[in-house]
Amino acid sequence: MSPPPPSAPEPEAEPYVVEDCRGVLQLMSDGTVRRAADPPFAVEIPADECGVEWKDVTWEPAHGLNVRLYRPRRHLGAASDDAPPRLPVLAYFHGGGFCFGSGTWLNIHASCLRLAAELPAVVLSFDYRLAPEHRIPAAQDDGAKALSWLASTAATDPWLASSSADFSRIFLAGDSAGGNIAHHVAAAVCGGDARIRGAVLVAPAMFGEARTRAELEVPPGAFLTVEICERYMRLALPEGCSWDDPLINPAGPLAPPLGAVPMAPMLVVAGGADLLRDRNREYARRMKEEWGKDVEYVEVAGAGHGFFQLDPWSEQADQLVSTVRRFVVDHM
Template identity: 50%
Template sequence: MWVCAHHGGHGSIGHPSSHSHTRAAAMASSADQKPQPHVIEECRGVLQLLSDGTVVRSKALPFPVGDGADRGDGRVEWKDAVYDTDRGLGLRMYRPAATTAEADQDVRAKLPVLVYFHGGGFCIGSYAWPNFHAGCLRLAAEVPAVVVSFDYRLAPEHRLPAAHEDASAALFWLRDQLGSDPWLAGAADPQRVFVSGESAGGNLAHHLAVQLGTAGLDPVRIGGYILLMPAFLSEQPTQSELNTPATAFLNRNIAESYCRLFLPTGANKDHPLVNPFAPDSPSLDTLDVGRMLVVAAEGDLLRDKNVEYAERLRAARGQENDDVELLVFAGEEHAFFALKPASAAVGELVQAIRRFVATE
């Protein structure tokens, strides 16, 4: 907002030169005043987009995590690495700790590999956030599996398709590392790789399924895809969107704000990267991705889209095909895996993932 200074008063009457000088000074002062940037979008209290295009990020964490949920109790080892040095994109790798007998014999059973992409509306989040870390600890310990949790570029600094490009690069990096990194190679089975993600990460997992299918990482084999409440939206709202209360963790206002921040300039929610049923989206009827587990939450704004996605995949494969499994968690909201990593519901979800991986 422009701020104009107004000068004048009775003392200037009858003194034209003084009055002109005062007006000129006021105009100069006004010209020196520039509009101050103001917040035009705010995300979860940790990201602000200002009117001049500046993005301000806070180091605060928007989600609490339960006491002890992120410690791992010594059951899991982890280490960090970088998969894109130019962009500074990192990851965290987890594996169950070796037992005393295994350590003595320098032997470790080969485990399935679970790739995980975190949520956050494509705008916030990191593998290092305590919630995501806690969930990955639980997956590694209880599936059990080697878990690889990747970061990716975030909007609005990097709008879509930046995140999708990074997710693809992450998988090809992993393909190369599974045979060469001793920390991974000693524990990971490259013939049992599963690609998963929650919310925005579930969206990434879907598009990786479209890109790679079952054979796109040769010689590494993808055994299936696990989509946790994937972020699918459209211009036409679903009934679950219309019914979502303003008090929900993911409500319509927050979803709209995310979209304004991450969509390509000029795009709407029917963009193929957001709406898998849009006219320009790859056909689900011919999608060859092998096995898939789709998880929805009963109280989620995205529930109807998630259920429809699984049902369309099932219909395309025929009634007798059971490669697509749909689980709807009663009483849960969006992103409950990340929000409540120590909860009983997440325990049920981890066991479902365990069964999905084991019955390949």
Template identity: 50%
Template sequence: MEWRIYWVGGARRRAPPRTPIDLVSSSAKSGSGDAAPPPHVVEDFFGVIQLLSDGSVVRADDAALLAMPELQDVPGVQWKDAVYDATHGLRVRVFKLAAAAAGDDGGKLPVLVYFHGGGYCIGALDQSPFHTFCLRAADELPAVVLSVQYRLAPEHRLPTAIDDGAAFFSWLRGAGSADPWLAESAELARTFISGVSAGANLAHHVAVRVASGRQPVVDDVDPVVRVAGYVLLDAFFGGVERTAAEANPPADVSLLTVEMADQFWRLALPAGATRDHPVANPFGPESPSLEAVALPPALVVASGGDVLYDRVVGYAARLKEMGKAVELVEFEGAQHGFSVIQPWSPETSEVIQVLKRFVHKAIRPAEG
């Protein structure tokens, strides 16, 4: 039998699926009129996430929401998991070529840090769509790919996931850089931050933290990690005011609707926050200016059939207005998250090629 996980007061418990959750106190069962009424569902995301009125969360397996083919390894690519945050049990999945291809630094390869999607509420690094994309990237860029786990909302509301992404870079700069696979194959001075959907939103915020000095990953004496660029694939941004694509969404939207995006933000943002919160809307009324932030070059991929298309294109336009180095690539008619939903499609193959050109044309930073 499969089990659902629910949280009450921070404790992790199990309950069988499709069974009413009995959270009624013993006094209520005995007929006492003093007992509070049992909690009720205030948010229900397709039965996969149920947020109750007392703050507890009921979860089911989210694999049914995405096409989840079996994991198919790519010949010549090895992978393994490592723990980067033992306190919270957070892992990173490391992908590398079995025999490292000749890179630009004595056989070492650039590093692609990757954050999975899922509206900050679902998804996992070991799910086949994200795993497969990382396999392809490791093989075809080629690069050492680091797929990073982070804590999900609503159990852990934002900015928890961003804090986890920043903590990963602290680990990478320290213990992670000593991992035998990375020490042998990874040129950490050419590290790229990337992600899809919510993972792209996360990549933006981690890149800003690094570029603004709030997340020190570079030591003036020993420059272990340098971020050479960042890559946003169908970034999950939001805002209170509707864009044209949100007000009149494409007729064939399949993966992410406006209603689903709104619900993800309600579940993920701090309680009571609007979609103009700085995490959702990097150019919102309360968002700090990026004018003075020395962002690395950005590659922004937008899908023409995505309800978030205007937000992604607008993000690239705002960066360009500020004089930032940004490359925008559009895929007409493509759906949100196509790079993982259709990991072997011709469009995804083109994304890999675009990413390869971006990574290998990046100017290597001068040695500190």
């Protein structure tokens, strides 16, 4: 009697979505990650691009990381007696929960156009490795590497040299996850680098185990909710890492004291309607009162999380840009 014919193999199940972040990032059941090329909302760019020129450069070839360079047209040419003064350099890190975003996205591009035009400054908008493929501290490590690249490579770039950039006056800046990166870069390098004149943290991404009042009161329809924060944490933190780890909660119960760490002056800007405002306020308080840092804290009334990246032309964005300009001028 002949053996029965072999049964056909079971068809492989199609990968399904395990985690979804705003539709722009999906973690699939087979471990693959799908990312959208563009943000999930539209932002207009002025026809003259605010009088700012820009170009893209690969700053970290090993991981294909891009930096977008911005220079105001009216400041082109070497400094002279009758030329505009040399401009500070702003190293900027975008937001996106450590999981998505890019300096090439139109909303980030528009934000940097405003900063370059109105501070004014030469702005370098750095991309960094993203989770879940590269969990933090990869992003913070890339922030420190970006600063080294700025000193070793960007300072000799002919395109930037003609922009009146003054690489002896550097400011760190970041929004949301980028604000967290700016904190860690400031703590790591500012003490040994006299070129760093200040750091601007806009709604820096900070989370923790215990819920704050702002987190408990945030309305369900807000742009950032506790549920979305928890999703970011599952994707961005290393396996088994506490949400109170200083990587994500730099002023929390596990944070090492920073009193002995030299740091440049800091500006912390929170949204008055942002669920992160309590953590941002407590961070600024501990930095100033307990650790002796030069920290200014500002709340933008009625602003939710990501207000500058969502609408770089709003009245709230006007207040932010004006505040950052004053801070840069005061510490140049």
